[in-house]
Amino acid sequence: MNQIIALKGLSPGKLTAYAAPAPSRAPDAAITTEIRLLSACGEIRQAWTELAARAIEPNLFFEPDFALAAAQHLIAFRDVAVLLAWQGPTGSAQRRLLGLIPCFPRNRLFVPDELIGFSDRRIFNGAPLLDAAQAQAVLAAVLSLRQGWVLEGRGLVLRQINMASPLIAPIRRAAETLGLGTTLSPANLPLPRRHSAPAPNDIEAMQQALARRGKLELVEATSRTELRDAVEILLAMEASGPQGRAGKAVLQDTREVGFLRAMTRALARSRQSRVALLTLNGRPIAGALVIGRAKGGWLYMAAREESEAPFFPEQVVLALMRQAAPDRTILQPVPSTSGPDAAGFGEVRLLPRATGKPRDLAGRARAALRRGFRLPPARAAG
Numbered sequence: 411m412n413q414i415i416a417l418k419g420l421s422p423g424k425l426t427a428y429a430a431p432a433p434s435r436a437p438d439a440a441i442t443t444e445i446r447l448l449s450a451c452g453e454i455r456q457a458w459t460e461l462a463a464r465a466i467e468p469n470l471f472f473e474p475d476f477a478l479a480a481a482q483h484l485i486a487f488r489d490v491a492v493l494l495a496w497q498g499p500t501g502s503a504q505r506r507l508l509g510l511i512p513c514f515p516r517n518r519l520f521v522p523d524e525l526i527g528f529s530d531r532r533i534f535n536g537a538p539l540l541d542a543a544q545a546q547a548v549l550a551a552v553l554s555l556r557q558g559w560v561l562e563g564r565g566l567v568l569r570q571i572n573m574a575s576p577l578i579a580p581i582r583r584a585a586e587t588l589g590l591g592t593t594l595s596p597a598n599l600p601l602p603r604r605h606s607a608p609a610p611n612d613i614e615a616m617q618q619a620l621a622r623r624g625k626l627e628l629v630e631a632t633s634r635t636e637l638r639d640a641v642e643i644l645l646a647m648e649a650s651g652p653q654g655r656a657g658k659a660v661l662q663d664t665r666e667v668g669f670l671r672a673m674t675r676a677l678a679r680s681r682q683s684r685v686a687l688l689t690l691n692g693r694p695i696a697g698a699l700v701i702g703r704a705k706g707g708w709l710y711m712a713a714r715e716e717s718e719a720p721f722f723p724e725q726v727v728l729a730l731m732r733q734a735a736p737d738r739t740i741l742q743p744v745p746s747t748s749g750p751d752a753a754g755f756g757e758v759r760l761l762p763r764a765t766g767k768p769r770d771l772a773g774r775a776r777a778a779l780r781r782g783f784r785l786p787p788a789r790a791a792g
Contacts, residue, residue, distance in 0.1 A: 439497050441508060441544075441551045448490040448512060449481040457507040458539075466542040467577045470702050471533040472512055475676035480532065483669035490514060490528050495548040509548035511538040525552070527568040534708050534743045535755075536570030537577055545577065549584035553760065565590075566760040573754045585760045596756035613729050616721045624691035628730040631685045634678050640685040641674050644697040648713035660711070670711075677701055686734075688727040696723030698731060706739040 451458065455474045462473045470476055480487040495509030512528035527536050540548050553566055571577065573596055585592045620626050631637035645667065649659035660666045677683040682703055688696040696714040700707040712724040728740060 441547055442496050443551050444494045444496065445491055446494065447481075448477060448487060448492050451481075451492055452478055454494075454507065457505075458510060461507045461510060461539050461541060464541050464543075465539045466545045466580065467537045467540075467572070467575050468703065469535050469537045469539060470677075470682060470708070471535055472510060472537075472539050475680065475682070476673055476701075477512070479669055479672040479676055483665050483672060484532075485665065486530055493525070493552055495551050497544070506541075508541040508544045509539065509552065511552060525566045527566070529569040533570065534741070535572065536568055537572065537575060538568065540577065540580070542576075545580035546584045546587075549580060550587060553584060553588055553590065565762065566758075568758045570755050571758050573756050578758070581758060581760065590760045590762055593759040593761070594756060595759070596754060613722065613725050616723075617726045617729065620690060620695075620718075620721050620723065620726065625689075627689045627692075628727065628734060629687045629689055630731070630734065634675065637678050637683055637685050638671075638675065640687055640697065641671065641699065643687060643694050644685065644699060644711060644713050645670070647694065647697060647715060648711070651713065651716045674699065674701070682707075684731075686727055686731050688723050688730065690718070696727045698724065698727050700731070700740055702741075704738060706741065709740055709742045 451474075455478075458474050462468060477487070481490065490512050491514060493509070493511040493513060494507060496505060497508050498505035511525075513525050514528055527538060529536055549566075568581075573594060578594070582592050584590075617626065629640075631640045645659075645661045648654065649661040651659075653659040654662065660670055674683045674685070682701055684700040684707060686698055686700075687694045694715070695718045697712065698709060699711040701710045702708050709728070712728070714722075714724045732738070732740060
C-alpha cells in the first residue's frame with residue numbers, strides 16, 4: 411500500500427479539513443487542530459509565513475515557498491497531509507497558526523498507530539514548524555487526537571531531526587505529560603571520506619592549479635534575473651555530465667526542473683536562494699545552489715564540467731563561497747566529515763508504553779483490522 415496517503419476515502423484534489431478541540435495549556439486560548447492537504451494550504455500563506463518566523467526551529471523545507479512549489483510540481487508531495495494547530499476563534503483577527511506538521515498516516519497491525527512526519531529525499535530537515543512559545547501545547551494537542559479523526563492513534567514519528575534541536579526539549583516534556591515513551595535514534599554515522607575526495611589543503615592546491623591556467627573567478631548572482639540565468643547554467647552543466655548520460659539529470663525530468671525553477675525563484679524573493687558559478691577565463695566550470703537564510707543554508711545542488719573533474723571544481727566553488735561570506739554556514743545533507751558544517755540528524759519516536767501481553771496484542775490487531783475495513787466519512791471544514 412502506498413504510504414503517502416493523506417486522507418482515506420477523500421479526493422486528493424479536494425480541500426478537506428476537520429477541526430476538533432484539543433487541550434491547551436492556556437485556559438483562555440484554546441488550541442484547535444485541523445487537517446488538510448498540503449496543496450490546499452496556499453490560502454493560509456500569510457499565517458504560515460508568520461509561524462515560520464516564530465518557529466522554535468526555523469525550517470526552510472516546510473515553509474510556503476518550498477513546500478507549495480513541491481506540492482504543485484512533484485507527485486510525492488501531492489497527497490501529503492498537514493496537521494495545523496490554531497489558536498483563537500475562526501475568522502477573528504486574533505487567530506494565529508501555532509503549528510504545522512506535514513505527515514502521512516500509517517497503520518500497523520501489532521503496534522499502536524503512528525503519525526509519521528513526512529520525509530523525502532529533497533527534504534534535509536524534518537523539523538515541523540511549531541510556535542516557540544507554544545511548542546509543548548501544540549504537541550499535546552496533536553498527540554491527543556482521538557476518535558472521529560481520519561488519523562488515529564497517539565504515536566508520532568519525526569524523521570531527519572537535528573539531535574541538538576531546541577525542539578527536542580518540548581517533545582520530551584509533552585511526551586512525559588501524556589505518558590508516552592520517547593526514543594531518539596541517531597542516523598547512521600556520516601559516510602567516510604571517499605578515497606578520491608580532496609582534503610581542505612588539496613582544495614587550496616586545486617584552486618591554485620586552476621588559477622595557473624587562467625583567470626579564476628567566483629561569480630555570484632545578485633539579482634533575480636542573474637539567479638534565474640545561473641540556475642539554468644547549473645542545470646545544463648549537470649545534464650552534460652554523468653547524471654545526464656544516466657538519464658537522471660534534473661533537466662531531464664519536467665516535474666523536477668519545474669519544481670527547482672519555481673522553488674528557487676520563490677525563495678529569491680526572501681533572499682533564501684544563493685547561486686554561485688566558478689568561471690575559468692569567463693567559462694563556467696562549476697556551480698552550486700545553496701538555499702536557506704543568511705546565517706545558514708543547505709547545499710541543494712552542485713555541478714561541474716566533466717573536463718575539469720580532476721581539479722574538483724565543485725569543491726573549490728564551495729570553498730570560495732565560504733571565503734566570500736565567512737559568517738554563513740553551508741550545510742550538506744550527508745557531510746563527509748565531522749567538521750563545523752556537519753549536523754547530527756536522526757529519528758524521534760513518541761509512542762505509548764506498550765505491554766507485550768497476548769491480550770493487548772490481540773486487541774491491537776482487532777482494532778487495526780476494524781480500521782482497515784472502515785471508510786471514514788468526509789467532514790466539513792470548521
